[in-house]
Amino acid sequence: MPQRTVLLVLFDGVQSLDVTGPLEVFAGAELHTPGTYRLRTASPDGAPVRTSSGLTLVPDRALADAPAPHTLLVPGGQGTRSPGPDPRLTDWLRECGPRAERLVSVCTGALLLAEAGLLDGRRATTHWAHCDKLARDHPSVEVDPDPIYVRDGHVFTSAGVTSGIDLALALVEEDLGREVALTIARHLVVFLRRPGNQAQFSAQLAAQTARREPLREVQQWITEHPDGDLDVESLAARAALSPRHFARAFQAETGMTPGRYVDRVRLEHARRLLEDSADGIEEISRASGYGTPEAMRRAFVRTLGTAPAEYRRRFRPVSTR
DSSP: OOOEEEEEEOOTTBOHHHHHHHHHHHHHHHHHSTTSEEEEEEESSSOOEEOTTSOEEOOSEEGGGOOOOSEEEEOOBGGGSTTOOOHHHHHHHHHHGGGOSEEEEOTTHHHHHHHTTTTTTOEEOOOGGGHHHHHHHOTTSEEOSSOSEEEETTEEEEOSTTHHHHHHHHHHHHHHOHHHHHHHHHHHTSOSSOTTTTOSSOHHHHSOOOSSHHHHHHHHHHHHOTTSOOSHHHHHHHTTSOHHHHHHHHHHHHSSOHHHHHHHHHHHHHHHHHHHOOOOHHHHHHHTTOOSHHHHHHHHHHHHSSOHHHHHHHHSOGGGO
């Protein structure tokens, strides 16, 4: 098995966890299967860098002295944004990025790849708070704000901070197999694939948690029973409120209508089953509260722009297909 060089780019204002999270994953893989990864770090001039949290990182070398890696990993952080990235870094990425067999960004590292022209014509993601900026500043990039990570050919982009660990585990699984990746995930005490891992926000995170206990209990009930009777009248009865009072209070305290919340929970449940189970489309549509495959298909196309079968093909891990 060939040894893969993984080069992590460092710069002032880098987010430390964007660096150390993936680094620990690849280091764990090398410890488990020696000779698989050679880990290197480099900064524009080879000098130590100060992370956004004040931690000092000492690189192995300057970017100009770094050999062409198999996997080039570009982290994010404040240094990717205002007052602007180091031009030495973007110039180097523009010249050397295309030589990498695998190009990876974590969080706002996608902004650096885009600035270097390496995401032109590609689908990509970044931290949810910066997706609008990526789309606005780089209209040639197809920005998907939803997934934890996106693969477009040999280019991988991930969402915020800890998603770099998710992506690194996926790369190790691709390189060395599921058992090695699972061993590393257990050692780090993280999910190999976090539940519903294709969404940056679950329905529960996208909505606020209600202040009043009866409404919080209704939120939990919806989550646990997506295939139940979830019309406003039934939910209002569970909260011991009139339908009008319930609908008004639910929206005031969660930021969305009961119907919208139910839609999100059902879509999230269906996505998780498509990603993680071998259940058929008809079975998943019933379990998720859609009733029929056609109703589920309409919900997927309306919200995600793709049908359930295509979603499963794109996002279900190869090892479980």
